[in-house]
Amino acid sequence: MTELLTSAQMRAIEQTAFDLGAATGAELMERAGQGVVEAILASFPDLEHGSRRAVILCGPGNNGGDGFVVARLLKERGWTAECFLYGEADRLPPDARANFERWSVLGPTTDFNDWRFALRYGVGSNGAEAPTLVIDALFGTGLVRPLADDLDRALRELDAAFPKGTAKRVAVDAPSGLCMDSGRPLVPGAKVELPLKQDMTVSFHRLKLGHVLSEGPESCGAVRVADIGLDQAALRAARSELRETLGAAVTRAIPRAYELRKGGEDAPGVHKYDYGHALVVSGGPGHTGAARLAARGALRIGAGLVTVAAPGSAMTECASHLTAIMLARCNGASDLGAILGDERLNALCLGPGLGVGSATRDMVMTALGSRRCCVLDADALTSFAGSAPSLFAHLHSRVILTPHTGEFARLFPDIWAKLTDPATRGPAYSKVDATQEAAARAGCIVLLKGPDTVIAEPGGRTVISAASYDRAAPWLATAGAGDVLSGMITGLLARGVWPVTAAEIATWLHVEAARRFGPGLIAADLPDLLPAVFREIGV
Ligand SMILES: NC(=O)C1=CN([C@@H]2O[C@H](COP(=O)(O)OP(=O)(O)OC[C@H]3O[C@@H](n4cnc5c(N)ncnc54)[C@H](O)[C@@H]3O)[C@@H](O)[C@H]2O)[C@@H](O)CC1
Ligand SMILES: [K+]
Known part of the structure; x- marks a missing residue:
C-alpha cells in the first residue's frame, strides 16, 4: 500500500467498483462516514x-x-x-x-x-x-x-x-x-x-x-x-x-534492506571492490567540508572504497580530516579525466563545495563523458544557471540531479514558475508534475529536495520520500545535510544499486537517520547514524 x-x-x-457491482456509492459513503x-x-x-x-x-x-x-x-x-x-x-x-x-x-x-x-x-x-x-x-x-x-x-x-x-x-x-x-x-x-x-x-x-x-x-x-x-x-x-x-x-519511498546487505545468498561479494569505488570531487582550501561529508555518507552506506579528489592546494586540509577515505589530487578537468582512467571508480559525486564557474562546468562535462553513474548537486547545478541546455545535452539515464528548490529554479525557471504561480484551477500543477517534467527535459533522474522530496525518472517511476506526519524530520534543515544525501546516493550507486532505487533508499535512510537523532542534529552526525538504522530495518 x-x-x-x-x-x-x-x-x-x-468507478470500477461500481461497474463490477463490487460496491455502491451509498455503501462507500456510509463506510466513509463511519471511518471518519x-x-x-x-x-x-x-x-x-x-x-x-x-x-x-x-x-x-x-x-x-x-x-x-x-x-x-x-x-x-x-x-x-x-x-x-x-x-x-x-x-x-x-x-x-x-x-x-x-x-x-x-x-x-x-x-x-x-x-x-x-x-x-x-x-x-x-x-x-x-x-x-x-x-x-x-x-x-x-x-x-x-x-x-x-x-x-x-x-x-x-x-x-x-x-x-x-x-x-x-x-x-x-x-x-x-x-x-x-x-x-x-x-x-x-x-x-x-x-x-x-x-x-x-x-x-x-x-x-x-x-x-x-x-x-x-x-x-x-x-x-x-x-x-x-x-x-x-x-x-x-x-x-x-x-x-x-x-x-x-x-512512497520505502527501505529495502536486501539492497543494503553485504554478503549472504543474495549478495555473495566479500571483497571491497565488490561494493564499488565512489569518487567525490572536492572544492579548494576552506571548501572541502561538503565533499568530506558526502564521502563519509558514501562510505557509511556501504561503498567498498571512497576517494575524495581535491585540488593540490587542499590536499593537506583533506588529509588532516580523512582516515578511511582515500585522497587523490585533482586540479581540474584534465586531472579528473586521468583519475577516471581507473575503471574501478564506478560512481561520481560532483557539486558539494565545488565552486560555481567554468572549472566546475568542465569537470562536470568530463564526468558525464565518462558515462559513469553520477550525482550532480549544489555548485555543479548552479554552474549551469543560464546555460542549462548545454548540461542537458550530456546527461544520461545513470545521472541523478539533486537540486534543492533554489537550484531547481535556476535550471528549470519556467517549470518553477508553473509550480509557484498561484493555482487557479484543480488539479493544480504539482511538485510531482514539475519533477517529472524536469526529468523528461534533462533526460536523467531528478530528485527535487524538500520535506516532500520527489524523485522522477524520465517517463518512468516517480517516488515521494515524505518527511512529514509521523516521519517529520525538521532537524534535517541544517547546513550540509544535502551533501550527505548526495554522498549516500553515490555510495549506493557504487554498490550497483539501480539509480532511481539508490535515490529512493538514500532519501528514506537520510530521513530515518535524522529522526533517530532528533533535536540538535548536525549534518556530520548523519552518516554515523546509519549503522543503527540498518540494524533496525534488518540489514
Ligand atoms: N465517489 C464515491 O463514491 C465516494 C466519494 N466519497 C467522497 O466524495 C468526495 C468526492 O465527491 P465529489 O466528486 O462529489 O466532489 P466534492 O464533494 O469534493 O465536490 C464536488 C462539487 O463541488 C463543486 N465545486 C468544486 N470546486 C468548487 C468551488 N471552489 N466552489 C464551489 N463549488 C465547487 C463541484 O462542481 C461539485 O459540485 C470525496 O472527496 C469523498 O469525500 C466518499 O463518500 C467515498 C465514496
Ligand atoms: K473536506
Missing part, C-alpha cells in the same frame, strides 16, 4: 467526555454527503450536531442527497447564507453552546476551482471564532481548498494559506498526493486512512484500463 493516488485514479477505482467517526473517537477519546457538540460543514458534492453521514452517526451516539450546507439541497448528487434527507429527520441544517449569523449568535460563543468538534466536509477530490470569496471569508471567521485548540477540527478526505493532487491551496487571490487548518484529516482507501505534497501536511494536521472496502488488487486484476491507470501511480 505504498501508492499515493491522484483524484482521477481514486475516481477510476471507485471511528478515527475521531480513536484519536480524540476525550471528546466523548465533553459537551459533545459538533458543527458539520457540508459542501455541494459527495464530500458533503459524507458529512451528513458523520452528523447522523454522531447524533446516534448522543451528540448534538448541526449541519451547515454550502449549496442547494435539491442539487446534491443522489447519494449525498439521500444522506441529507436521512439526516434531516434527526437534526437541523442551516443554509450557508445564514452561516455567519448562526455562528455568531448560535454556536459561535465560547459558552455552553460552543462546539467541541468542527467537521469540514465541504470539498474533497472534486475541488476544481478556488474557494469563493464568501466561503473563504466565512471559514476565516470560523477559524477566529473557534481558534485551533478550542474545538477539534477534522477534515473529511481533505481540508477544503486543498488540491488533493498537488497539496496546493486553491483559495481566492494570491493567498497561500488555507482558511482553516485541521487537527486531523481522514481520507479513504489510500492517501492522495495532496496529503503529502507542498502545504498538504501542514493543512491536514494528522492523517488517517479509513478502509472503505475497496479491494484494489481484485479491481485491478479485473480491469485492464485500471491496471494502466494505476501503473503510473506515484509510490
Whole structure:
C-alpha cells in the first residue's frame, strides 16, 4: 500500500467498483462516514467526555454527503450536531442527497447564507453552546476551482471564532481548498494559506498526493486512512484500463534492506571492490567540508572504497580530516579525466563545495563523458544557471540531479514558475508534475529536495520520500545535510544499486537517520547514524 493516488485514479477505482457491482456509492459513503467517526473517537477519546457538540460543514458534492453521514452517526451516539450546507439541497448528487434527507429527520441544517449569523449568535460563543468538534466536509477530490470569496471569508471567521485548540477540527478526505493532487491551496487571490487548518484529516482507501505534497501536511494536521472496502488488487486484476491507470501511480519511498546487505545468498561479494569505488570531487582550501561529508555518507552506506579528489592546494586540509577515505589530487578537468582512467571508480559525486564557474562546468562535462553513474548537486547545478541546455545535452539515464528548490529554479525557471504561480484551477500543477517534467527535459533522474522530496525518472517511476506526519524530520534543515544525501546516493550507486532505487533508499535512510537523532542534529552526525538504522530495518 505504498501508492499515493491522484483524484482521477481514486475516481477510476471507485468507478470500477461500481461497474463490477463490487460496491455502491451509498455503501462507500456510509463506510466513509463511519471511518471518519471511528478515527475521531480513536484519536480524540476525550471528546466523548465533553459537551459533545459538533458543527458539520457540508459542501455541494459527495464530500458533503459524507458529512451528513458523520452528523447522523454522531447524533446516534448522543451528540448534538448541526449541519451547515454550502449549496442547494435539491442539487446534491443522489447519494449525498439521500444522506441529507436521512439526516434531516434527526437534526437541523442551516443554509450557508445564514452561516455567519448562526455562528455568531448560535454556536459561535465560547459558552455552553460552543462546539467541541468542527467537521469540514465541504470539498474533497472534486475541488476544481478556488474557494469563493464568501466561503473563504466565512471559514476565516470560523477559524477566529473557534481558534485551533478550542474545538477539534477534522477534515473529511481533505481540508477544503486543498488540491488533493498537488497539496496546493486553491483559495481566492494570491493567498497561500488555507482558511482553516485541521487537527486531523481522514481520507479513504489510500492517501492522495495532496496529503503529502507542498502545504498538504501542514493543512491536514494528522492523517488517517479509513478502509472503505475497496479491494484494489481484485479491481485491478479485473480491469485492464485500471491496471494502466494505476501503473503510473506515484509510490512512497520505502527501505529495502536486501539492497543494503553485504554478503549472504543474495549478495555473495566479500571483497571491497565488490561494493564499488565512489569518487567525490572536492572544492579548494576552506571548501572541502561538503565533499568530506558526502564521502563519509558514501562510505557509511556501504561503498567498498571512497576517494575524495581535491585540488593540490587542499590536499593537506583533506588529509588532516580523512582516515578511511582515500585522497587523490585533482586540479581540474584534465586531472579528473586521468583519475577516471581507473575503471574501478564506478560512481561520481560532483557539486558539494565545488565552486560555481567554468572549472566546475568542465569537470562536470568530463564526468558525464565518462558515462559513469553520477550525482550532480549544489555548485555543479548552479554552474549551469543560464546555460542549462548545454548540461542537458550530456546527461544520461545513470545521472541523478539533486537540486534543492533554489537550484531547481535556476535550471528549470519556467517549470518553477508553473509550480509557484498561484493555482487557479484543480488539479493544480504539482511538485510531482514539475519533477517529472524536469526529468523528461534533462533526460536523467531528478530528485527535487524538500520535506516532500520527489524523485522522477524520465517517463518512468516517480517516488515521494515524505518527511512529514509521523516521519517529520525538521532537524534535517541544517547546513550540509544535502551533501550527505548526495554522498549516500553515490555510495549506493557504487554498490550497483539501480539509480532511481539508490535515490529512493538514500532519501528514506537520510530521513530515518535524522529522526533517530532528533533535536540538535548536525549534518556530520548523519552518516554515523546509519549503522543503527540498518540494524533496525534488518540489514
Ligand atoms: N465517489 C464515491 O463514491 C465516494 C466519494 N466519497 C467522497 O466524495 C468526495 C468526492 O465527491 P465529489 O466528486 O462529489 O466532489 P466534492 O464533494 O469534493 O465536490 C464536488 C462539487 O463541488 C463543486 N465545486 C468544486 N470546486 C468548487 C468551488 N471552489 N466552489 C464551489 N463549488 C465547487 C463541484 O462542481 C461539485 O459540485 C470525496 O472527496 C469523498 O469525500 C466518499 O463518500 C467515498 C465514496
Ligand atoms: K473536506
